[in-house]
Amino acid sequence: MTHAQKSADGSKALYGGTQQRRITVRDLAAAKERGEKWPMLTAYDATTASVFDEAGIPVLLVGDSAGNCHLGYDSTVPVTMDETAVLSAAVVRGTRRAMVVADLPFGAYQEGPVQALRNATRLLKEAGVGAIKLEGGERSLPQTELLVRSGIPVMAHLGLTPQSVNALGGYYVQGRDEEAAQQLLRDAKAAQDAGAFALVLEMVPAELAAEVTRSLHIPTVGIGAGAGCDAQVLVWTDMAGMTSGRVPRFVRQYAKLRETLGDAAREFARDVVDGAFPAEEHSFR
Numbered sequence: 001m002t003h004a005q006k007s008a009d010g011s012k013a014l015y016g017g018t019q020q021r022r023i024t025v026r027d028l029a030a031a032k033e034r035g036e037k038w039p040m041l042t043a044y045d046a047t048t049a050s051v052f053d054e055a056g057i058p059v060l061l062v063g064d065s066a067g068n069c070h071l072g073y074d075s076t077v078p079v080t081m082d083e084t085a086v087l088s089a090a091v092v093r094g095t096r097r098a099m100v101v102a103d104l105p106f107g108a109y110q111e112g113p114v115q116a117l118r119n120a121t122r123l124l125k126e127a128g129v130g131a132i133k134l135e136g137g138e139r140s141l142p143q144t145e146l147l148v149r150s151g152i153p154v155m156a157h158l159g160l161t162p163q164s165v166n167a168l169g170g171y172y173v174q175g176r177d178e179e180a181a182q183q184l185l186r187d188a189k190a191a192q193d194a195g196a197f198a199l200v201l202e203m204v205p206a207e208l209a210a211e212v213t214r215s216l217h218i219p220t221v222g223i224g225a226g227a228g229c230d231a232q233v234l235v236w237t238d239m240a241g242m243t244s245g246r247v248p249r250f251v252r253q254y255a256k257l258r259e260t261l262g263d264a265a266r267e268f269a270r271d272v273v274d275g276a277f278p279a280e281e282h283s284f285r
């Protein structure tokens, strides 16, 4: 089949395609070749993951944003390997088609490549994820290299790396000055050379993210990184309007789930207080 015929064949599309088996790193590589953009969402439980899987989202991330968005912490820093393993296993159980990527949480790979391999292996064996993500380019090179050599697909994460929030002093745009932009380009190349299959770019100027995307053969996944990336990711609770409080500027809300769910809870409560629930059909004789 020629390249043009392949491009015209929508059945292979990551989003909207007919393929039922689980998405693999080869499918993502092929999508970059076709110039096809794709969506990624976070998920932290089986029910929500099954909704996104049925909606055709090809890649689901068990992000350590679970810290803020699922577990009630103030940041991603407190998230543990035990928590990650439980949430990842649930997301895998809730899906049939999506590639499930799990974040190695803070402290689970910083000691070195052997620690990274031990913890990543646990997520593949215990939870059944298809790939892992870790933060950093050059600084995480030994970890990425050993994981890839061991047969574990690695997604890198550059720009704003939330596990370093205490060192960065907040959640700010990264790579703004020339020196930081050059470092980001070096980090991106390093991640690709180490064998990473994809690269998250978080809160990076759009022009820089587009330059990184053009200079790599692996797909970039943007969040607050403009339209020039190969893929886009959002935290699902932000995307669906479920997050409590302020959401980052790069978020578009596609639903008002928090309002909808609150209304449902209030209506249920009123019915119970008024004696309107349960009705005859909910009762057994």
Ligand SMILES: Nc1nc(=O)c2c([nH]1)NC[C@@H]1CN(c3ccc(C(=O)N[C@@H](CCC(=O)O)C(=O)O)cc3)CN21
Residues within 6 Å of the ligand: 064, 065, 068, 069, 076, 162, 170, 171, 172, 173, 235, 237, 238, 243, 247, 248, 249, 250
């Ligand atoms: N709900 C949620 N969404 C996320 O995207 C997300 C998390 N949590 N937790 C982990 C990291 C942290 N991230 C964040 C958190 C806050 C901002 C934020 O408030 N940014 C400001 C600009 C910086 C500032 O002025 O403090 C913004 O308006 O976008 C950005 C990314 C991204 N990730």
Ligand SMILES: CC(C)C(=O)C(=O)O
Residues within 6 Å of the ligand: 042, 061, 062, 063, 064, 065, 066, 103, 157, 200, 202, 223, 233, 234, 235
């Ligand atoms: C925002 C995405 C990229 C992430 O790293 C997370 O959800 O933890």
